[in-house]
Amino acid sequence: MSTTDPIESYRVSYVLRSQSDAAENTVKRHVRHLRKFEMWLQDRGKEITDKIEVEDDLLRFHRWMKLQGAGNKCPECEAVANPFEDLCPDCGADVSEGEPVGYSEGTIKNATGAISKFFQIQRPDAPNPVDQWETTGSDGKWSITTEKKRATREGVFYLESDEVDQLIEAAEGFRDKLVIRLLVSTGMRRSELISLRLRDVEPGQKRIRIYERKNDEYRKVGFRSDRLARDLRRWIDHDRKQEYGADESDYLFPPDGKGNSDHLGETVVRDIVVEAAERAGIQDDYGTDAMGRTQHLVTPHALRATFAVQCAKNNIPAPMVKEALGHHSLNVTDIYTSVIDDDAADMIRRDGPSF
Numbered sequence: 001m002s003t004t005d006p007i008e009s010y011r012v013s014y015v016l017r018s019q020s021d022a023a024e025n026t027v028k029r030h031v032r033h034l035r036k037f038e039m040w041l042q043d044r045g046k047e048i049t050d051k052i053e054v055e056d057d058l059l060r061f062h063r064w065m066k067l068q069g070a071g072n073k074c075p076e077c078e079a080v081a082n083p084f085e086d087l088c089p090d091c092g093a094d095v096s097e098g099e100p101v102g103y104s105e106g107t108i109k110n111a112t113g114a115i116s117k118f119f120q121i122q123r124p125d126a127p128n129p130v131d132q133w134e135t136t137g138s139d140g141k142w143s144i145t146t147e148k149k150r151a152t153r154e155g156v157f158y159l160e161s162d163e164v165d166q167l168i169e170a171a172e173g174f175r176d177k178l179v180i181r182l183l184v185s186t187g188m189r190r191s192e193l194i195s196l197r198l199r200d201v202e203p204g205q206k207r208i209r210i211y212e213r214k215n216d217e218y219r220k221v222g223f224r225s226d227r228l229a230r231d232l233r234r235w236i237d238h239d240r241k242q243e244y245g246a247d248e249s250d251y252l253f254p255p256d257g258k259g260n261s262d263h264l265g266e267t268v269v270r271d272i273v274v275e276a277a278e279r280a281g282i283q284d285d286y287g288t289d290a291m292g293r294t295q296h297l298v299t300p301h302a303l304r305a306t307f308a309v310q311c312a313k314n315n316i317p318a319p320m321v322k323e324a325l326g327h328h329s330l331n332v333t334d335i336y337t338s339v340i341d342d343d344a345a346d347m348i349r350r351d352g353p354s355f
Helices: 006-018 023-043 054-068 105-122 147-152 161-170 173-186 190-194 226-237 266-280 300-313 318-325 341-351
Strands: 071-073 099-101 207-212 217-222 285-288 294-296
Touching (some): 054 105, 105 161, 161 266, 173 226, 190 207, 190 266, 300 318
Antiparallel strands (some): 071 099, 285 294
């Protein structure tokens, strides 16, 4: 392929700029989304190098992705054919009149991020059209996924339910899957997760006591997931006993043998989430820190935000979410006063997100 191809040129530039081992996997996903966008534009007589309009191009593409971007379902074998093809790739049947199949909001968010990154790198001196686009759903303005918002950490970045499922599936081993499931089902901080002691966890009651060092007190958090309750019981009764240092530690997650800590380290928890997101193909970055390290979007903090947003979408009152999070500044809850922690635990246990 010629390097004059703008998408291939973007791929090369992205890898050179990123300096990350995972850059190749991330940019492959970007390229898939960009090729889809390019073909959609060409079908309308336009090129990706042309001026892209917010209303006529980006928003129309968003609607198209949501309604039929994945393709058409074959009436004969039910395979989903490329939306730009008339024949089923499996059986050869005509799919032009087949049922249209759209993408999930999570996939559309990823496609939007890829388009934004493309314009940021390929047209650094021109306005990025995605920066002018805000996604507002019927349930409120929960996520703004433009490159500008991501880079400045404005808005609330969170995962859709299907992305959480992908993240858990991509995690390596039972412990790592449990770590992710705990973070996203309770909204706890990674520092709180590694500080959990066995006595703080009640799988049968679907309740966890979280120690807050800043206030020198505990808060109670309930969770809804039957799967999480079963996994916690299995971990405590069986798998945990095989972990390094389990006999000498009363922490839920014993040390992994690295360093002198008597429990799992915060960096390990972060790596579990970041690397699982890379394997799942849902990771992205928004720049580097002062030390030149890549800043990732999918982190333990993003799972905390995911918990809060999913609770809000499930109609849990914000005071309950505030109590569960132990956080007074998250924008979902900051206008509410404190509530009784037992009531918050009961509400989350009944109606919280279940992964």
